[in-house]
Amino acid sequence: MKLFIKTTSALIALGVSASFTIPAAHASADKVIEVAAAEKTKKKKHPGQKVYMRKTCMACHGKGGAKAILDYPNLAGQNEKYLVAQITDILNEKRVASPDANGKPRTEGMRGALVTAEGEHRISADEIKLVSEYLSELAPPAPKAPKEPISAEDLEKGKKLYKKKKCQTCHGKEGTKPTNKAYPYVAGQKSDYIVNQMTDIKEKVRKNSKSKMMVSFVKKLTDEEIKLIADYLSQVDRTK
Numbered sequence: 001m002k003l004f005i006k007t008t009s010a011l012i013a014l015g016v017s018a019s020f021t022i023p024a025a026h027a028s029a030d031k032v033i034e035v036a037a038a039e040k041t042k043k044k045k046h047p048g049q050k051v052y053m054r055k056t057c058m059a060c061h062g063k064g065g066a067k068a069i070l071d072y073p074n075l076a077g078q079n080e081k082y083l084v085a086q087i088t089d090i091l092n093e094k095r096v097a098s099p100d101a102n103g104k105p106r107t108e109g110m111r112g113a114l115v116t117a118e119g120e121h122r123i124s125a126d127e128i129k130l131v132s133e134y135l136s137e138l139a140p141p142a143p144k145a146p147k148e149p150i151s152a153e154d155l156e157k158g159k160k161l162y163k164k165k166k167c168q169t170c171h172g173k174e175g176t177k178p179t180n181k182a183y184p185y186v187a188g189q190k191s192d193y194i195v196n197q198m199t200d201i202k203e204k205v206r207k208n209s210k211s212k213m214m215v216s217f218v219k220k221l222t223d224e225e226i227k228l229i230a231d232y233l234s235q236v237d238r239t240k
Helices: 002-013 015-019 024-039 047-054 080-091 108-114 127-135 152-164 192-202 211-219 225-233
Strands: none
Touching: 047 127, 080 108, 080 127, 080 152, 080 211, 192 211, 192 225
């Protein structure tokens, strides 16, 4: 017994006992490093996301601007400069829209959420910039199959009309490459929304910003042709 105690004491004196605690220490250190690395690589939330949530933008444009309800547009992946201009114009009543099914201008829903009865804005210019930047950095949604299938023949007609009417002059090939950051991406956008905008511009309901330049391109289009172009663009996939 005395021999065991002496041997143990000798081992402790030589520091051998420390070898039993090293693995635990290493494991603890590795865990700390692992957690720190995970925190570092974890993607930080864009401050514009908070604005998007707090200002109730999601109510109409959906989660991440990619699941808009009714005939509201999907905003994910849209040009930042375009978004800033349109939000600002809607709030200042420079951009108006034709009535929805309830007889109210489609832009009024947004004004109701972001403008008080006294005309004061509930969103600042800095917040508009942040939310626009946030949305522009998101991946655009993939095209959604329409409730009523679009024939291959009609898609081809829409594609030809898009080229014939020189829509690519501003929106680029297949609506995927706007020639100016002030112009919107139209590829993959909801057909109903595109129809509404083309019609409003044709009838000079929407006259803000760069939309005036589009009048000469759409003024001779029939309702059927507008629908063909809109259906075609709605099925162009920007995610590829």
